[in-house]
Amino acid sequence: xxxxxxxxxxxxxxxxxxxxxxxxxxxxxxxxxxxxxxxxxxxxxxxxxxxxxxxxxxxxxxxxxxxxxxxxxxxxxxxxxxxxxxxxxxxxxxxxxxx
Numbered sequence: 001x002x003x004x005x006x007x008x009x010x011x012x013x014x015x016x017x018x019x020x021x022x023x024x025x026x027x028x029x030x031x032x033x034x035x036x037x038x039x040x041x042x043x044x045x046x047x048x049x050x051x052x053x054x055x056x057x058x059x060x061x062x063x064x065x066x067x068x069x070x071x072x073x074x075x076x077x078x079x080x081x082x083x084x085x086x087x088x089x090x091x092x093x094x095x096x097x098x099x
Contacts, residue, residue, distance in 0.1 A: 028087040035084070
């Protein structure tokens with residue numbers, strides 16, 4: 001399933017549109033919130049990065065045992081961009097080089 005957001009200029013291809021758990025959806029939402037917060041780190045008031053990281057830790061701990069190993073690996077290693085890409089159905093290990 002592909003979701004587009006013309007205001008933000010991107011399309012999301014969800015890895016498992018019918019099977020994403022509420023926890024995984026919350027993780028994706030929080031990961032997107034983290035990216036926005038980091039982009040606005042110099043804004044006033046300052047974004048609550050500590051709170052976002054705490055929520056990510058709590059959500060990671062709440063994932064079921066059958067969570068894909070790659071996703072757990074990214075989250076435990078704090079590879080949050082890779083975790084987001086994984087949840088969006090993209091290949092986190094793909095490089096950005098056009099060659």
